[in-house]
Amino acid sequence: MRPGEQLTVVLHQTRSTDNLGAVARIMANFGYSRLILSEPVLKSIEGAERLAVKSDFVLRGMEVTSDLGEALKDCVYAVGTTSRTQLKGRTVLTPEEAMQRLAEESVRGRVALVFGGEQRGMSDEDLARCTDVLAIPTSAVQPSMNLAQSSAVLLYLCHRQGLTPTAAVEEAPGAKLGTLGALAKRMRDVMLRAEFLNPQAPQHVLNELEQTLMRARLTQREAELWLTAFKHLERAVTRGAST
Amino acid sequence: MRPGEQLTVVLHQTRSTDNLGAVARIMANFGYSRLILSEPVLKSIEGAERLAVKSDFVLRGMEVTSDLGEALKDCVYAVGTTSRTQLKGRTVLTPEEAMQRLAEESVRGRVALVFGGEQRGMSDEDLARCTDVLAIPTSAVQPSMNLAQSSAVLLYLCHRQGLTPTAAVEEAPGAKLGTLGALAKRMRDVMLRAEFLNPQAPQHVLNELEQTLMRARLTQREAELWLTAFKHLERAVTRGAST
Numbered sequence: 001m002r003p004g005e006q007l008t009v010v011l012h013q014t015r016s017t018d019n020l021g022a023v024a025r026i027m028a029n030f031g032y033s034r035l036i037l038s039e040p041v042l043k044s045i046e047g048a049e050r051l052a053v054k055s056d057f058v059l060r061g062m063e064v065t066s067d068l069g070e071a072l073k074d075c076v077y078a079v080g081t082t083s084r085t086q087l088k089g090r091t092v093l094t095p096e097e098a099m100q101r102l103a104e105e106s107v108r109g110r111v112a113l114v115f116g117g118e119q120r121g122m123s124d125e126d127l128a129r130c131t132d133v134l135a136i137p138t139s140a141v142q143p144s145m146n147l148a149q150s151s152a153v154l155l156y157l158c159h160r161q162g163l164t165p166t167a168a169v170e171e172a173p174g175a176k177l178g179t180l181g182a183l184a185k186r187m188r189d190v191m192l193r194a195e196f197l198n199p200q201a202p203q204h205v206l207n208e209l210e211q212t213l214m215r216a217r218l219t220q221r222e223a224e225l226w227l228t229a230f231k232h233l234e235r236a237v238t239r240g241a242s243t
Numbered sequence: 244m245r246p247g248e249q250l251t252v253v254l255h256q257t258r259s260t261d262n263l264g265a266v267a268r269i270m271a272n273f274g275y276s277r278l279i280l281s282e283p284v285l286k287s288i289e290g291a292e293r294l295a296v297k298s299d300f301v302l303r304g305m306e307v308t309s310d311l312g313e314a315l316k317d318c319v320y321a322v323g324t325t326s327r328t329q330l331k332g333r334t335v336l337t338p339e340e341a342m343q344r345l346a347e348e349s350v351r352g353r354v355a356l357v358f359g360g361e362q363r364g365m366s367d368e369d370l371a372r373c374t375d376v377l378a379i380p381t382s383a384v385q386p387s388m389n390l391a392q393s394s395a396v397l398l399y400l401c402h403r404q405g406l407t408p409t410a411a412v413e414e415a416p417g418a419k420l421g422t423l424g425a426l427a428k429r430m431r432d433v434m435l436r437a438e439f440l441n442p443q444a445p446q447h448v449l450n451e452l453e454q455t456l457m458r459a460r461l462t463q464r465e466a467e468l469w470l471t472a473f474k475h476l477e478r479a480v481t482r483g484a485s486t
Contacts, residue, residue, distance in 0.1 A: 028385035142271035152392035
């Protein structure tokens with residue numbers, strides 16, 4: 001396994017080409033190369049190469065997606081970063097705990113580390129796309145870290161954790177977040193039709209359900225099974241509604 | 244003890260106000276405030292405040308010194324950073340080992356973390372002013388880290404290590420590096436006069452001697468004792484030369 005192959009760095013709603021360049025450099029510093037820009041605010045990456053010293057290969061290989069779900073679709077695990085230490089209904093991991101999980105999950109397939117935009121970070125909705133959430137503990141004096149700095153801290157810890165084990169993948173392939181995302185969408189449709197979810201605000205309850213499936217560490221086969229089940233349910237519910 | 248009081252961050256030969264501002268912010272993020280610019284290359288700190296978001300108090304309290312010895316004079320321990328993993332005659336610590344020592348030494352007095360300039364890092368001579376040396380392990384693809392990024396990694400680790408113990412200082416006060424520096428200068432003069440050191444290249448041997456004293460973790464009283472001893476020796480050697 002090539003070093004770093006299992007870790008994907010996702011920059012969501014990034015605004016600054018300086019930050020993009022700095023993140024590319026820090027990825028190269030620690031042997032990572034797979035970078036995805038999700039829903040970028042920046043219009044062009046021109047200027048990023050100034051800070052991406054000896055790491056232009058990271059920028060050249062970078063993918064761009066229109067949303068976070070798309071960016072994570074091939075991953076079996078994603079941890080989102082936040083500066084908020086309290087999040088309703090979710091346990092906020094320490095960086096060390098998160099790195100431990102990233103390393104463990106990386107035997108099942110691709111794993112991702114997701115950073116939010118410079119101005120507002122990741123929304124609850126963005127974080128709901130991630131299996132776990134982490135916060136870097138900071139001082140009350142200035143709790144908000146610069147994007148490039150937090151990537152330096154976390155990628156250093158990934159590197160030290162020895163993410164990218166050389167051991168053969170033994171576990172059954174983990175469910176891709178793309179499949180889980182499709183499942184969540186299907187669940188939403190079915191449950192709205194079944195009038196289980198409140199049509200004014202369906203997402204909160206849906207997120208809770210989705211989280212339990214993420215926690216269950218589904219295999220890809222199991223996730224597909226769920227998805228097929230909900231396809232059948234949807235057909236049944238639609239049939240029921242039309243009769 | 245106020246958080247962060249024991250840790251001094253020294254930026255030696257810094258060139259970029261962006262880096263200065265970024266370091267000020269990361270210090271504020273992790274609760275540190277004591278910053279010294281040693282022998283700065285930058286002519287003005289104007290522009291640093293752009294990146295020093297909510298950390299202008301760090302810049303306002305910053306001291307400037309003309310050389311590294313002066314910057315470290317009140318410290319009992321200093322660890323210098325390098326990207327070189329091999330240094331003749333010195334053990335290069337891992338960041339975790341260095342943080343452990345910084346925490347241990349901080350019960351004796353002020354401790355410093357020293358970063359070299361953007362272009363050439365710290366010279367052997369600069370590193371000889373430091374009790375220990377550390378290197379952040381990086382990938383061969385791009386081994387050189389940006390100054391602001393390496394400060395993010397190391398100050399995070401300091402913070403996690405819980406530098407700034409609240410326990411009362413119990414050990415005898417450690418020797419200040421200023422006193423050790425004065426001792427080294429005195430040793431140099433005496434040993435040159437005594438024709439022990441090669442006048443063409445006295446520093447290498449002198450550095451080795453100095454390092455052994457640093458390793459001995461002298462108390463301030465012991466260092467002053469050594470200094471007084473060398474003052475006496477100098478007088479004796481000078482007298483011998485003039486007779």
